Amino acid sequence: MLKTVLSYAHELIEKTVAPGETLIDATCGNGQDTLFLSKLTGETGQVWAFDIQEKAIERARELMTANDVHHVSFVHDSHANLAAYLPHDEQIGGAVFNLGYLPRSDKSVVTKGDSTVAAIRNMLPLLKPKGLIVLVVYHGHPGGKQEKQAVLDYLNSLDQQKFHVLSYGFINQKNDPPFLLAIEKR
Ligand SMILES: C[S@@+](CC[C@H](N)C(=O)[O-])C[C@H]1O[C@@H](n2cnc3c(N)ncnc32)[C@H](O)[C@@H]1O
Numbered sequence: 001m002l003k004t005v006l007s008y009a010h011e012l013i014e015k016t017v018a019p020g021e022t023l024i025d026a027t028c029g030n031g032q033d034t035l036f037l038s039k040l041t042g043e044t045g046q047v048w049a050f051d052i053q054e055k056a057i058e059r060a061r062e063l064m065t066a067n068d069v070h071h072v073s074f075v076h077d078s079h080a081n082l083a084a085y086l087p088h089d090e091q092i093g094g095a096v097f098n099l100g101y102l103p104r105s106d107k108s109v110v111t112k113g114d115s116t117v118a119a120i121r122n123m124l125p126l127l128k129p130k131g132l133i134v135l136v137v138y139h140g141h142p143g144g145k146q147e148k149q150a151v152l153d154y155l156n157s158l159d160q161q162k163f164h165v166l167s168y169g170f171i172n173q174k175n176d177p178p179f180l181l182a183i184e185k186r
Contacts, residue, residue, distance in 0.1 A: 002170075005136055005168065005169060005170075005177075005178050005179060005180045006136060006178075008168055008180055009096065009134045009136050009180050009182070010036060012132055012134055012182055013037075013040070013094050013096060013132055013134055014040060016093070016094055016130060016131060016132050016184075017037075017040040017041070017093045017094050018093065019040070019041060019042035019044055019045060020041065020042065020044040020045045021040075021041055021045045021092075021093030021094075021128075022041070022045060022046045022047075022048065022086075022090055022091065022092050022093060023037045023040065023041055023045070023046075023047050023048070023092065023093050023094050023095065023096075024047070024048050024049075024050070024079075024082065024092055024094075024095035024096070024123065025037055025047060025048070025049040025050065025095075025096055026050055026079040026082075026095055026096065026097040026119055026123075027050065027051060027079065027096075027097050027098045027099065027111060028049035028050060028051045028056055028057065028060040028074070029051060029056050029059075029060065029098060029102045029103070030056065030059045030060060030063065030102070030103060030104075031049070031056075031059060031060025031061070031062075031063035031064065032063075033096045033098060034047055034049045034060050034063070034064065034072055035063055035064065035067055035069065037096065038064070038067075038069045038071060038072055041071065041093075042071075043070070043071050045071065045093075046071050046072075046073065047071065047072045047073070048072075048073050048075060048082070048085065048086060049072055049073070049074050049075065050074075050075045050077060050078070050079040050082065051074075051075075051076065051102075052076070052077065052078055052109070053102060053105070053106075053109060054076060055102070055105060056102050056105070057074045057076050060072075060074065061074060073085075078115050078119070079097070079115065079116075079119035080114075080115040080116075080118035080119045080122065082119060082122055082123065083122050083126075086126070089126075090126060091126060091127075091128050092123065092126045092127055092128065092131065093128055093131055094127070094128075094131050094132045094133065094134070095123055095127070095132075095133045095134070096133075096134050096135075096136075097111070097116065097119075097120075097133070097134070097135040097136070098135075098136045098138075099111045099116065099135060099136065099137050099138055099139070099144075099147060099151075100138030100139075100141060100144065100178075101138075101141060107141060108142075110141060110142075110143055110144070110147075111147060112143065112147055113146055113147040113148075113149070113150025113151060114150065116135075116147060116150070116151055117150055117151060117154045120133060120135075120151075120154065120155075120183070121154070124163070124183070124185065127185045128185070129185055129186070130184065130185065130186075131184070131185050132182055132183065132184050132185075133182070133183045134180060134181070134182045134183075135151065135180070135181040135182075136178050136179075136180055137151065137178055137179050137180070137181060138176075138178045139176055139178070140175060140176030144176070151181065152181075155181060155183065158183070161186070162185070162186055163183055163184065163185060163186060164183070164184040164186060165181065165182070165183050165184075166180070166181070166182040166183075166184070167179060167180070167181055168180040168182070
């Protein structure tokens, strides 16, 4: 009955996105979220997919090719620098972050609090009204707790007149289960 964190994240973003919009996959990794977002925008829209690892971009690109998806722009750089790549004043319909490390890869390359917070801060002015940024927060790895705290501290500081911030997760699961954070622009 209760949705998993990932399926609830997808459900939330799906409800708020219309075909033709621009969406951000802030941590493309193997490309599963990129593929999901590309279906929401349709070919009339666009997905910008960021990752600091070339290997991730390669895998995600292969997944798009295998699925005949051609409206994804890959950026081999930190999501914190997104404003340097998007067209000036581009409005975004939503964004997804999957924090932590790339599955089947070097587990020491992880998302970090400073750059994750910088990326969210840079995205908020571009987000459409009623748009969502969703973050699936994995925090069981080294450095994961610090990132989680940095993100929570920043989101706690957002003006409630301007943003709604939701947390969703299972509090009785063992081994640091991931949880969802969603920011809605009012
Ligand atoms: C949990 S994985 C993402 C999984 C992905 N959503 C999928 O479907 O496979 C996190 C990814 O974030 C990337 N990453 C780490 N720091 C980053 C940054 N500052 N900017 C963009 N990507 C980053 C890692 O290289 C890794 O591929």
